[in-house]
Amino acid sequence: MRLRREYLLLLRKRGSISAEQRIRVLLFFLSVTIFLTGLPIILSFALGYKFDRRTLKFTKTGLIVFRTQPAGANVYLNRQLLDIKTPVTLTELLPGNYNIMLVLDEYYPWINDVRVDANRVTRLEKIILFPLRPDVKQLNRYNFSSFWVDEAKEDIYYIGFEENSIYSSDLHGQHYRRLANFTGLTTKPLGWKVSPDRNKFLYFNTNQIGFSYFVLSADMDKRRPSFIINYPLGKIIDVFWHSDSYHIIIVGENDIEAMEARPHSRPVFLTNRNKKSGAVSYDISTDTLYFIDSQEASDGNTYDNLYKLELNSRNFLSMLDKNNLR
Amino acid sequence: MPGALSWGIIIFLVFLSIWHPIICAVLIIIFDFYWIIRTIYLTTLLVMAHKKLSQEKNIDWLKRCQDLPSKKSWYDIYHLVIFPVYKEGLDVLRPSLEALRQSYYPKERMIVVISFEERNGQAKDNAAALEEEFQGVFLGYLSVFHPDGLPGENRTKGANATWAAKKAREFLGSRGIKYEQVIVSCFDADTCVDEQYFGCLSYYFLTSPKPHQASYQPIPVYNNNIWHAPSFARLVEISASFCQMIESMRIEKFVTFSSHSMSFKTLVDIDYWPVNMISDDSVVYWKAFLFYKGNYRVIPLYITVSMDVAYASNFFKTVMLQYRQKRRWAWGVENFPFLVEGFLHSKGISFIHKLRRSFNLLESHVTWAVWAFIIMVITPLPILLGGSFFSQMPIGYNLPRITGMLLNFTLGSSLIWLFLSRAILPPRPKEVKWFKNVIMFLEWAIVPLIILILGSLPALDAQTRLMLARYMKFQPTDKSRTRGS
Numbered sequence: 001m002r003l004r005r006e007y008l009l010l011l012r013k014r015g016s017i018s019a020e021q022r023i024r025v026l027l028f029f030l031s032v033t034i035f036l037t038g039l040p041i042i043l044s045f046a047l048g049y050k051f052d053r054r055t056l057k058f059t060k061t062g063l064i065v066f067r068t069q070p071a072g073a074n075v076y077l078n079r080q081l082l083d084i085k086t087p088v089t090l091t092e093l094l095p096g097n098y099n100i101m102l103v104l105d106e107y108y109p110w111i112n113d114v115r116v117d118a119n120r121v122t123r124l125e126k127i128i129l130f131p132l133r134p135d136v137k138q139l140n141r142y143n144f145s146s147f148w149v150d151e152a153k154e155d156i157y158y159i160g161f162e163e164n165s166i167y168s169s170d171l172h173g174q175h176y177r178r179l180a181n182f183t184g185l186t187t188k189p190l191g192w193k194v195s196p197d198r199n200k201f202l203y204f205n206t207n208q209i210g211f212s213y214f215v216l217s218a219d220m221d222k223r224r225p226s227f228i229i230n231y232p233l234g235k236i237i238d239v240f241w242h243s244d245s246y247h248i249i250i251v252g253e254n255d256i257e258a259m260e261a262r263p264h265s266r267p268v269f270l271t272n273r274n275k276k277s278g279a280v281s282y283d284i285s286t287d288t289l290y291f292i293d294s295q296e297a298s299d300g301n302t303y304d305n306l307y308k309l310e311l312n313s314r315n316f317l318s319m320l321d322k323n324n325l326r
Numbered sequence: 327m328p329g330a331l332s333w334g335i336i337i338f339l340v341f342l343s344i345w346h347p348i349i350c351a352v353l354i355i356i357f358d359f360y361w362i363i364r365t366i367y368l369t370t371l372l373v374m375a376h377k378k379l380s381q382e383k384n385i386d387w388l389k390r391c392q393d394l395p396s397k398k399s400w401y402d403i404y405h406l407v408i409f410p411v412y413k414e415g416l417d418v419l420r421p422s423l424e425a426l427r428q429s430y431y432p433k434e435r436m437i438v439v440i441s442f443e444e445r446n447g448q449a450k451d452n453a454a455a456l457e458e459e460f461q462g463v464f465l466g467y468l469s470v471f472h473p474d475g476l477p478g479e480n481r482t483k484g485a486n487a488t489w490a491a492k493k494a495r496e497f498l499g500s501r502g503i504k505y506e507q508v509i510v511s512c513f514d515a516d517t518c519v520d521e522q523y524f525g526c527l528s529y530y531f532l533t534s535p536k537p538h539q540a541s542y543q544p545i546p547v548y549n550n551n552i553w554h555a556p557s558f559a560r561l562v563e564i565s566a567s568f569c570q571m572i573e574s575m576r577i578e579k580f581v582t583f584s585s586h587s588m589s590f591k592t593l594v595d596i597d598y599w600p601v602n603m604i605s606d607d608s609v610v611y612w613k614a615f616l617f618y619k620g621n622y623r624v625i626p627l628y629i630t631v632s633m634d635v636a637y638a639s640n641f642f643k644t645v646m647l648q649y650r651q652k653r654r655w656a657w658g659v660e661n662f663p664f665l666v667e668g669f670l671h672s673k674g675i676s677f678i679h680k681l682r683r684s685f686n687l688l689e690s691h692v693t694w695a696v697w698a699f700i701i702m703v704i705t706p707l708p709i710l711l712g713g714s715f716f717s718q719m720p721i722g723y724n725l726p727r728i729t730g731m732l733l734n735f736t737l738g739s740s741l742i743w744l745f746l747s748r749a750i751l752p753p754r755p756k757e758v759k760w761f762k763n764v765i766m767f768l769e770w771a772i773v774p775l776i777i778l779i780l781g782s783l784p785a786l787d788a789q790t791r792l793m794l795a796r797y798m799k800f801q802p803t804d805k806s807r808t809r810g811s
Contacts, residue, residue, distance in 0.1 A: 020374050024575055031367040039359055046355055046728055048720030063720055089723070121723045 048119050050092040060118035063091045067125040068102055076101035104129050139173030159192055182212035182226040197245040206235045211261055227263045240282035251280045287311040328659050328688055329793030332695040339704045347712030351725045354705050358732045368572050369739040375571035376746050382628040387525030388430055400528045404503055405436045406494050406510040410486035412443050414515040416452055422518055423460050431524035437466035441490030445474040466497055484599035484606025487512050491598050508590035516634040517585045526629045527587050534625055538589040539618050541582045541611055544627045546570055548635045549752045555635035557769035559644050562780050563635045564747045574626035579686050582611040582624055585631045605658040612665050619674030652780050656788035659691045695789055698782035705729050744770050
């Protein structure tokens with residue numbers, strides 16, 4: 001007040017104090033008052049303090065952040081329905097345990113006891129509410145034995161080993177179409193794989209590998225014939241496509257070999273395997289084969305080790321050349 | 327000092343956001359809350375200033391002068407108008423002089439001095455062309471040529487204006503006109519006065535106590551080419567006009583800016599404008615303030631003088647042009663060392679008064695340089711750099727919500743600015759399509775971008791240059807109407 005009086009005196013000394021200036025001085029002090037009174041309230045809220053009217057003290061609180069998928073769930077705090085829906089933040093909660101129930105029609109409720117600590121944010125932002133009646137939809141139109149979801153191309157492939165046919169559709173079951181008929185193997189196939197270029201697929205059992213090309217149903221007459229390569233030397237564990245969609249990698253019980261995907265092709269030996277049932281994995285992005293094999297160490301014991309066989313184009317081709325020459 | 331302070335605040339807050347994000351967040355919330363209160367306060371002042379401008383818009387000031395008691399005869403007053411000119415051509419100068427000719431004030435009481443820079447090759451031709459048109463219209467019309475490289479001078483507008491004032495002094499002496507009877511107005515070359523300007527100026531001069539101990543500041547608007555200027559350039563200049571309107575309400579802090587008027591006697595007493603400083607328009611006020619030992623003030627005139635929006639042929643050139651112009655304005659920070667040094671040698675001003683004026687000047691420049699940085703750059707830093715511990719704290723969760731809420735509230739005041747900006751616009755020229763009205767409405771959405779690029783950044787640049795003693799040269803804003811219309 002003293003400051004204001006001095007200021008008004010100063011203005012009077014200068015010869016004029018207009019109505020605007022009086023209003024301005026009042027506005028200035030009103031602004032200062034709002035700032036000084038509003039700031040503690042905003043800061044206490046920001047820092048998570050709650051003013052307790054009964055004790056006239058500031059109490060430390062915590063808060064819970066809820067985010068559900070889907071949004072819009074009703075929130076029950078200690079069995080009391082709150083007038084809010086998710087996503088929501090419950091603020092100024094005194095430290096302790098709270099029973100929380102999130103309820104949305106047609107979905108299973110989410111019920112949990114949540115602990116709130118002073119000056120802490122409890123974040124529950126990945127809550128999924130599961131539907132009571134899940135939306136299940138049939139995608140296939142014909143009998144099939146196995147399927148593969150091609151995430152990259154957003155397609156689904158269905159193979160029927162009874163009818164020896166392969167079909168595809170999009171992820172919603174639309175655009176369902178037959179891609180190929182193929183020649184059956186002597187025994188039921190162990191596995192099948194679509195080539196990286198999505199033009200053909202292979203299927204195999206322990207001693208045969210079949211290949212078939214995809215053709216649209218309308219062009220069935222123009223399709224290239226499917227063929228089978230016999231592999232009598234050893235039991236096939238797994239077969240992988242090389243990224244060039246022309247070579248395949250055959251993991252047998254005793255060795256690992258490569259071969260071209262064409263009729264009358266001959267396998268090329270890459271390396272042998274001591275362990276008949278070790279796990280195998282192929283990374284097509286780098287054309288690298290990972291496999292477990294056992295080796296005898298200098299102490300006379302046998303240990304399992306993980307090995308890596310790089311089959312990227314340059315190494316692979318030179319290896320094939322060398323082995324072919326041999 | 328202002329540069330060190332501005333950088334100190336920014337660096338301190340950046341490091342604080344890493345080491346003590348909670349303290350940093352608290353400081354940000356305090357600043358943001360302070361800023362919103364300040365914005366509301368200043369917007370209210372703007373509304374008041376706008377109301378006053380509307381009220382005084384249609385007053386017949388000359389009649390008011392005529393109605394004054396006879397002892398204060400308006401007819402004894404002479405108006406000396408100085409236009410310091412550098413590269414501005416006839417397309418800019420002719421409308422300014424035409425506005426003087428059209429002004430509602432006896433021309434036999436007006437003396438016009440066009441002061442060309444001698445180093446500009448076009449100066450003589452332009453002077454001759456204008457003399458042919460305007461010689462004989464006023465009591466005096468002088469074309470003077472400011473020589474380049476006079477001892478003690480830098481290439482500044484103040485040096486040119488001072489040369490013109492000295493030449494005008496000779497003219498006044500030859501006519502036997504006393505300096506006390508003369509009000510000098512120093513206008514930018516593109517300044518077009520309102521037709522009532524000199525009547526209004528005379529009235530305030532005659533009715534103010536101690537009229538020689540005051541400068542008279544009109545409201546600068548940038549209406550000459552505002553309908554043709556690009557959005558962001560228009561917004562920047564409208565904001566500049568609004569800032570002047572706000573300042574006009576804070577008379578205890580009000581300082582002259584750009585085109586202004588004052589007693590010629592005072593101008594001679596204080597040895598004219600500074601001849602080696604860029605911010606001549608404000609330094610001349612401080613010179614008078616020190617000369618009169620603090621008993622000097624700026625009287626706001628709620629009447630407009632219209633100037634050009636600075637813009638160039640393409641977007642990036644316009645941004646650079648605007649940036650350089652704002653940096654030159656921000657170079658007014660050189661007033662601070664000038665004032666402090668002046669205070670050290672001045673004995674008639676109370677310590678409190680010195681402290682307050684120094685603080686006001688320092689605070690305004692530091693705030694100019696840092697506020698947009700704090701709001702737009704520093705505010706997200708505690709969240710980005712504070713780590714998981716900070717994000718688990720209530721303040722880590724609340725900071726973006728509180729600052730967002732506060733700043734949204736501030737944006738609300740932008741709506742008031744928007745509507746007021748419509749009120750000071752001149753009528754839309756016929757060649758401009760109506761759709762431009764819509765663009766002028768929507769362009770306010772880019773305000774947050776502008777305040778950082780053309781708000782704080784040029785000010786920080788200017789302060790850094792002053793701090794590192796990399797003194798700026800006067801770079802006049804290129805003003806030419808041909809590119810716009």
